Amino acid sequence: MTRIAAVVIGRNEGARLVACLASLEGLVSLGRKVYVDSGSTDGSVDAARTAGAEVVALDTLQPFTAARARNAGLDQLRKGAEPDLVQFLDGDCALDPSWLTAACSFLDENPKVAVVCGRRRERFPTTSVYNRMCDAEWDTPTGEAHACGGDALIRWQALEDVGGYNPDLIAGEEPEMCLRMRRLGWQIWRLDAEMTLHDAAMSKFSQFWKRMQRGGFAAAEGAAMYGRDPERHGVATLRRALLWGAGLPIVILAGLIFVGPIALWGLLAYPAQILRLALRDGGGRFAWEEALFLTIGKFAETTGIFSYHLRRLRGGNVQLIEYK
Template sequence: MTRQSDIAAIAIGRNEGDRLVRCLASLVSVAGRVVYVDSGSTDGSLNAAREAGAEVVMLDTSVPFTAARARNAGLDHLAKNAQPAFVQFVDGDCELDPDWLPKARRFLDSHPSVAVACGRRRERFPDATIWNQLIDYEWDTPVGEARACGGDALMRWQPLQDLGGYNPRLIAGEEPELCVRLRAAGWKIWRLDAEMTLHDAAMTRFSQWWKRAARAGHAWAEGAALHGAAPERHAVAPTRRALIWGLVLPLVALLPAPWWPWSLLILTAYPLQILRLSRKMGFLRACFLTLGRFPEAQGVLTYVFNRFRGRRSGLIEYK
C-alpha cells in the first residue's frame, strides 16, 4: 500500500480503547504523518498512539475540551514542520478505508475548486442495536456537491490555514460551520461515491440517543446564531423544525380551556408526520426522526439559556 507523503492525518479522541488502535493502524500505512490529539484519556490511549507510530498532542486540561479545539491543535502541530498539501481528519472511533485516500486525492487534484472531499461513513455494527442502525442511516447522505461535511474528511491545507481552522468555541457542529466559511471564500465541498470510514458508535441505550439528538439541536442553534442571516441561513431550518415540533406544538396542545379539546387535535400532527415520512424512509426512521424533535428542542433551549446567562455550554457527550 502506497503512503501519501504529502497527506497528513489528524485523529482525535478520548478513551477510545481498541477503537483508537484500529483507527491509527488504518492511518499510519497510508498517510505521510499521523497526529493523535488526546482530550484527557485515562485508558492508555497515549501509549497506544505512540506504539502505533503517531505523533501525540495532549490538550491542556484546564481549558474546556471541544473537538474543534482538538483538530486545531493537530493543525498547529503540523504547522511546526513541513506543511502537508492535504489533511485527513478522522475521529478516534473510526477506521479509514484503505482505498479512500488515493481516490479522494485524485478527485481533489482534478477539481481545484474543491476544498473538502468526504465519502461514505458506515457503522461497524449497524445491526447490534437500533441506535447504531439509526446512525448508519444518518451517514447515508447524497453524493455530489454538498453544503457541509462531517468529522471525517480530506481537506486542502491552505484553505484551512487561511480561515484559521475550526471555531474552537463550538461544542458541536464545527464541521458545517467551517464549511460555511469555506463556501463563502469560494471553495466547494464534495461527497464522493466511495467508502471512507467505519464508525463504531457503541450506542446501547435510549439515553445515549437522546443526548446525541440534544447535541444536534444545540449545534443548530449555535450555528444559526453565527451564520443564520441571509443569504446563508445556516441551520435556521432545522432549528425552527426542532422548536415547532419539540416545543411549540406540545405547548399549544396543553393550553387550557377555551381551546381544549380542540387543541388536542394538534397532537394528531405527530402520527400524521410519521406516516408521511414513512413513505420516504420507512417506519422506524420516521418514528425516531419525529421523536428526535424533543431532545433537539432541548438542545436549542440549552444554547439559548446559556447564551442569555453569558455562559458557555459544556460538552454534550453520549458515550
C-alpha cells in the same frame, strides 16, 4: 508527490482508537499521524504513542471541543514539514484503504475543491436501531455539498485561509468551517467512494437523546451566527425542531386552557407525522422505527436549542455534550 498527514481526535476510544491508527499505516505519505487526546483515562495516549502517532494532550482545565482538538492537531503539524492535505478522522473510525487514492485523484483534477468526503458506514449497524439510524444519516447525496463531517480530506491551504475550525463550537464545527470556505470560493464535494467505518456504539435511548440534543444546540448556534445571512445556516433544522418540540405542545396546552379537552386531538399530529415519514421511506420495519425516533428526537433537539439560549443569557463556557 502529494504530502498527506493525518489528525485523529478522541477521548476514551480504547480499541477503536488502536484500529483507527492502524488503518492509517502506510497510507499517510508524509508519515505524520497526530493524535489529539481530550482527557482520556483508558490508556489512549500510551496506545497512540505505541502506534507511532505524535500525541497532543489537551489542557484539561479548558472545555473540550472537537474543533479545539482538531486545531491543536494542525498546530502540531506546523512544527514540521507542512502537508498539502490533511486527513481528519474521529478516533472511533477506521479509514478505508482505497479512500486516499480516490480522494487525491479528485483533488488533483479539481483545484477549487477544498474538502472531499466519502461514504462513512457504521461498523455494526444491526446492533441497535440507533446505530442503523447513524448509518442512514451518513448516506448523503454525492456531488457538490455544503459541508462535510468529522472525517474528511482537506487542503492545507484552505485550512490556512479560514484559520481552521472555530474552537468555541461544541458541535457543528465542520459545516461552519465549510461555510467560511465556500464564501472564499472553495468547494466541498462528497464522492461516491468508501471512506471510513464508524463505531457509534449506541445501545441506549439516553445516548440517542444526547446526540439529538447536541444537534439542536448546534442548529441554534449556527442560526444565531449565520441565520440572517443568505446561507440561512441552521435555520431549517431549528424551525423543524421548535415546531414539533415546542410549538405544537404549546398550542395544545393553550387549547386545553381556552377551549377544553377537544384540544387533545392535536396530539394526533405526532402519529400522523410518524406515518408520513415511514411511508416516505418505504414503510418497512426500519422506516417505522426511524420515523418514531426522529419524531421523538425533536423534543431532544428542542432541549438543546433551549440549552444554547440559556447559555447565552448566563454567559460563560459550555461543556461538550457526549453520548458515549
